[in-house]
Amino acid sequence: MSRIRIYVPGDAAAVAVGADEVAAAIEAAAGRGKTAVEIVRNGSRGLHWLEPMVEVATSKGRIGYGPVGVSDVESILKAAAADGADHALRLGRPEDIPYLKTQTRLTFARCGIVDPRSLDDYRAHGGYRGLEKALAVPPAAIVDEVTQSGLRGRGGAGFPTGIKWKTVQQTAADRKYIVCNADEGDSGTFADRMIMEGDPFVLIEGMTIAGIAVGATKGYVYIRSEYPHAIAAMNAAIAAARKAGRLGAKVAGSAYAFDVEVRVGAGAYVCGEETSLLDSLEGKRGQVRAKPPLPAHRGLFGKPTVINNVLSLATVPIILDKGAAFYKDFGMGRSRGTMPIQLAGNVKYPGLYEAAFGVTLGELVDDIGGGTATGRPVRAVQVGGPLGAYFPRALFDTPFDYEAFAAKDGLIGHGGVVVFDDSVDMAKQARFAMEFCAIESCGKCTPCRVGSTRGVEVIDRIAAGKDRAANTALLEDLCHTMKFGSLCALGGFTPYPVMSALIHFPEDFGAPPRLEAAE
Amino acid sequence: MATRAPWDIDIARAIIVERQAVPGALLPILHALQEEFGYIDREAEPLIAGILNISRAEVHGVVTFYHDFRHKPAGRHVLKLCRAESCQARGGDALAARAQARLGVTLGDTTADGQVSLEPVYCLGLCSVSPAAMLDDKVVARLDDKKLDALLAEAAR
Ligand SMILES: Cc1cc2nc3c(=O)[nH]c(=O)nc-3n(C[C@H](O)[C@H](O)[C@H](O)COP(=O)(O)O)c2cc1C
Ligand code: SF4
Numbered sequence: 039m040s041r042i043r044i045y046v047p048g049d050a051a052a053v054a055v056g057a058d059e060v061a062a063a064i065e066a067a068a069g070r071g072k073t074a075v076e077i078v079r080n081g082s083r084g085l086h087w088l089e090p091m092v093e094v095a096t097s098k099g100r101i102g103y104g105p106v107g108v109s110d111v112e113s114i115l116k117a118a119a120a121d122g123a124d125h126a127l128r129l130g131r132p133e134d135i136p137y138l139k140t141q142t143r144l145t146f147a148r149c150g151i152v153d154p155r156s157l158d159d160y161r162a163h164g165g166y167r168g169l170e171k172a173l174a175v176p177p178a179a180i181v182d183e184v185t186q187s188g189l190r191g192r193g194g195a196g197f198p199t200g201i202k203w204k205t206v207q208q209t210a211a212d213r214k215y216i217v218c219n220a221d222e223g224d225s226g227t228f229a230d231r232m233i234m235e236g237d238p239f240v241l242i243e244g245m246t247i248a249g250i251a252v253g254a255t256k257g258y259v260y261i262r263s264e265y266p267h268a269i270a271a272m273n274a275a276i277a278a279a280r281k282a283g284r285l286g287a288k289v290a291g292s293a294y295a296f297d298v299e300v301r302v303g304a305g306a307y308v309c310g311e312e313t314s315l316l317d318s319l320e321g322k323r324g325q326v327r328a329k330p331p332l333p334a335h336r337g338l339f340g341k342p343t344v345i346n347n348v349l350s351l352a353t354v355p356i357i358l359d360k361g362a363a364f365y366k367d368f369g370m371g372r373s374r375g376t377m378p379i380q381l382a383g384n385v386k387y388p389g390l391y392e393a394a395f396g397v398t399l400g401e402l403v404d405d406i407g408g409g410t411a412t413g414r415p416v417r418a419v420q421v422g423g424p425l426g427a428y429f430p431r432a433l434f435d436t437p438f439d440y441e442a443f444a445a446k447d448g449l450i451g452h453g454g455v456v457v458f459d460d461s462v463d464m465a466k467q468a469r470f471a472m473e474f475c476a477i478e479s480c481g482k483c484t485p486c487r488v489g490s491t492r493g494v495e496v497i498d499r500i501a502a503g504k505d506r507a508a509n510t511a512l513l514e515d516l517c518h519t520m521k522f523g524s525l526c527a528l529g530g531f532t533p534y535p536v537m538s539a540l541i542h543f544p545e546d547f548g549a550p551p552r553l554e555a556a557e
Numbered sequence: 558m559a560t561r562a563p564w565d566i567d568i569a570r571a572i573i574v575e576r577q578a579v580p581g582a583l584l585p586i587l588h589a590l591q592e593e594f595g596y597i598d599r600e601a602e603p604l605i606a607g608i609l610n611i612s613r614a615e616v617h618g619v620v621t622f623y624h625d626f627r628h629k630p631a632g633r634h635v636l637k638l639c640r641a642e643s644c645q646a647r648g649g650d651a652l653a654a655r656a657q658a659r660l661g662v663t664l665g666d667t668t669a670d671g672q673v674s675l676e677p678v679y680c681l682g683l684c685s686v687s688p689a690a691m692l693d694d695k696v697v698a699r700l701d702d703k704k705l706d707a708l709l710a711e712a713a714r
């Protein structure tokens with residue numbers, strides 16, 4: 039009998055809920071039963087409530103089982119040996135599961151499907167087709183293609199990627215750099231991590247295309263130290279790409295040189311801010327630099343630098359492969375293409391949901407996410423990480439779109455959606471936002487450094503019922519000062535979670551409730 | 558957790574010299590030193606400053622800026638509990654309270670016997686399986702009281 043191929047995700051979220059133990063148990067049980075198995079540690083499909091989700095290659099395609107515990111392994115192996123037979127945990131073909139079926143997977147096209155350690159598998163699934171297209175045209179045409187696609191930075195600010203590249207391309211210098219921002223500090227987000235662990239070559243390909251487009255020969259991936267699995271996966275992929283001649287002096291046999299190196303952060307949220315990240319890469323304190331100069335003019339080591347988020351760079355290969363028009367066709371308004379949305383917190387079906395821009399917050403939370411995991415009513419949803427606003431149900435008709443969220447005094451940021459049920463205390467959440475800002479402030483501006491600590495104290499006084507009206511006015515004032523007197527978005531955006539909590543959930547601050555929020 | 562080598566200035570010097578030519582060498586050097594010794598000894602700062610030809614103040618400024626770098630050895634085990642929003646939404650506050658009560662320390666401290674350092678962390682990227690934690694190099698998620706107690710028992714060994 040031929041060997042049965044079994045996929046057990048090596049993604050950190052799967053590992054954190056027992057995937058390594060499941061893989062070991064499969065190996066052991068196969069040995070005992072003399073069944074020949076080949077275990078592939080794939081990335082995650084992103085259906086995280088089903089992790090560890092094991093897949094078996096059968097004559098009808100891959101069949102999923104999940105969530106699998108060690109005690110299920112023996113019986114699942116039997117089902118696997120019978121060509122993916124029935125089992126209480128059988129999910130059928132993963133791509134038929136509605137959560138996956140209704141997605142538009144462009145950036146995540148391969149994640150969870152391929153073996154992240156295999157360059158051959160990557161190529162067999164369409165990998166490096168974008169680079170081939172890029173090598174066939176002049177660099178300026180690559181930049182044009184990215185500009186035409188409408189791709190905007192997925193790190194949070196939403197700046198058009200092609201425009202950034204063009205600036206670097208047109209700045210003459212003896213050296214230029216591509217820096218990938220893999221600091222992913224936003225709570226509620228994990229898409230960068232999933233790509234690095236599940237499809238690392240797509241990021242390498244995207245960085246390589248960026249390098250060729252702007253004339254850079256060296257790239258750095260700055261990964262947060264909290265991501266040991268991603269660091270290992272990226273290092274392994276870079277080594278494999280070098281060995282295959284896909285990185286190095288002659289990229290894929292072309293005249294272009296490009297190489298990539300991983301650098302590890304050291305536990306500072308502010309180092310996700312691009313100029314702070316560059317200082318950190320240079321070996322300095324991660325303090326935010328005043329702009330100008332833009333990193334595109336004077337970035338890493340004083341040289342023109344493209345700095346982009348993991349998702350922005352990982353989306354470039356498919357844009358080059360399928361063309362700008364294909365990508366641009368998805369989305370709404372000025373938000374083109376798809377967004378890998380991350381559903382987290384108290385939600386029944388947490389995971390990675392990539393969709394064209396335009397899906398509403400309500401659809402995401404109620405329909406796709408299935409409401410809360412606790413079964414209690416959804417009360418608040420924080421979108422866009424720790425600097426994002428808390429939205430009440432009354433704003434659930436807001437479409438996922440940069441401008442639509444901004445119009446409601448919110449932001450989509452890096453695409454994190456964190457759901458809270460009705461047991462949440464919004465004054466406590468507002469306090470945490472201020473506390474987090476105080477902990478992570480780089481210290482450069484007073485409104486951020488001192489204002490955040492004052493903010494914690496003021497919220498404490500409001501919560502204790504001391505002089506509520508006066509202290510609430512003080513809090514609003516403080517937020518105003520932080521918003522307009524901070525150099526970067528850490529101090530400048532902390533008012534978003536604070537003010538949204540205060541405005542939409544006044545009853546948690548001892549004031550009468552807003553009428554619309556009560557429905 | 559891997560037992561760390563005791564501070565040794567000659568080994569430290571070799572680690573620094575090996576990386577001194579790397580562009581932006583300071584963070585890679587500090588990571589390597591902490592990996593070897595478990596913390597950044599005070600003696601390391603002038604040593605690095607001398608080899609990289611930068612001021613002691615600059616090195617000290619960097620070591621103190623980043624949350625990761627320690628000035629003294631951690632406990633034999635380090636338990637990091639995620640205290641960020643997604644984990645808060647899934648009962649992280651109660652778990653943190655439980656861990657602190659069981660260990661008799663507050664977040665950020667090490668037990669008196671030097672066995673466990675309990676530390677807050679702000680997101681491990683495991684928000685879809687919140688609440689999450691990390692014991693040394695091992696990630697653990699969907700934590701509840703039982704799973705937390707098992708982690709604490711593991712950390713006690
Ligand atoms: C406090 C702070 C933290 C940030 N953290 C990140 C991060 O973790 N990852 C990221 O890609 N961008 C982060 N950003 C945004 C970056 O400054 C920058 O906009 C981004 O790296 C640009 O890449 P993009 O255009 O591809 O999004 C952060 C910004 C601020 C102000
Ligand atoms: S707003 Fe805060 S984090 Fe940003 S530069 Fe100012 S002090 Fe630093």
Ligand code: FES
Binds near residue numbers: 643
């Ligand atoms: S918020 Fe806890 S793992 Fe992300």
